[in-house]
Amino acid sequence: DDPRQYVLRAEHALSRHHYLVHDLEANQLFVDLARTTSTMPTLGLYHWVGEHGIRRAYAEERGPVPDGWGRVLVGDRELFLHLELDRGSEQTRRLHGKLAAYISYFHGRPQASCNHVLFVVPTEQREFQVRGVGRRLIETTGECCHIWTALRSELASNGPLGRVWADVGEPQRRVGIPDMPSRQGGSRPLADCIGKHRWWERRPGGGEGV
Numbered sequence: 001d002d003p004r005q006y007v008l009r010a011e012h013a014l015s016r017h018h019y020l021v022h023d024l025e026a027n028q029l030f031v032d033l034a035r036t037t038s039t040m041p042t043l044g045l046y047h048w049v050g051e052h053g054i055r056r057a058y059a060e061e062r063g064p065v066p067d068g069w070g071r072v073l074v075g076d077r078e079l080f081l082h083l084e085l086d087r088g089s090e091q092t093r094r095l096h097g098k099l100a101a102y103i104s105y106f107h108g109r110p111q112a113s114c115n116h117v118l119f120v121v122p123t124e125q126r127e128f129q130v131r132g133v134g135r136r137l138i139e140t141t142g143e144c145c146h147i148w149t150a151l152r153s154e155l156a157s158n159g160p161l162g163r164v165w166a167d168v169g170e171p172q173r174r175v176g177i178p179d180m181p182s183r184q185g186g187s188r189p190l191a192d193c194i195g196k197h198r199w200w201e202r203r204p205g206g207g208e209g210v
Contacts, residue, residue, distance in 0.1 A: 025085055029160055034048070036161055044195070046071045063101075072177060079116060080116065083118050086121045088121060121150070150166070
C-alpha cells in the first residue's frame with residue numbers, strides 16, 4: 001500500500017487528540033439524527049461528513065469548515081446542515097470571523113437559504129452572544145444561509161428533530177430541522193438514507209459524500 005495515506009491519518013490523529021471529546025459530541029448529533037429518522041418514511045439523513053472529510057472537500061475552495069456536514073431529505077426536498085459545536089470559549093473576535101466566513105461564502109449563491117449553520121451552545125448567555133454577532137453580519141437583502149442556535153441541554157432533552165433551533169434573526173420562535181427552508185431534491189431515494197432498513201446493501205460506499 002501507499003504509506004502516505006496512513007502517515008497523514010496518523011498525523012491527523014496526533015494533532016486532533018486534544019479534541020477527541022468534542023469530535024465525538026459532534027458526531028453524536030448525526031448519529032442521533034440517523035437513528036431518530038431510521039423508521040420515518042418521509043425524513044432521513046442521506047449524507048454525513050465529518051470535519052476531516054470537509055477539509056479535504058474544501059481544500060481548494062477555502063470555504064468554511066464546520067464540525068460536521070449533513071444532507072437531510074424531507075419528502076421530495078432536501079436541506080444541508082453545517083454543525084458548529086460551540087464550547088463558549090472562543091472570543092467574540094474569533095466568533096465574528098467564523099460567522100462572517102459562512103455569510104460571505106453563501107451570500108448571493110443560488111438557493112443559499114437551504115444551507116443551515118447550527119450553533120449548539122452551552123449557555124443562554126453564549127446563545128445571546130452568537131445571536132448578536134449574527135444579526136450584525138447578516139444583510140437584509142440577497143439570499144444567504146440561515147444561522148440557528150440551540151442550547152446543548154435542550155438538544156439533549158428533545159433530540160435534533162425537536163423544536164430547539166432559533167434563527168438569529170427571529171429568536172423568539174424555535175423550530176425543528178424538518179421545518180427549516182429546503183429546496184427541491186434530486187433522485188436520491190429516502191429509503192437509502194443512513195439507518196434505513198438494509199440501506200447499506202444499496203449504498204456499499206457508505207453514507208459519506210458531498
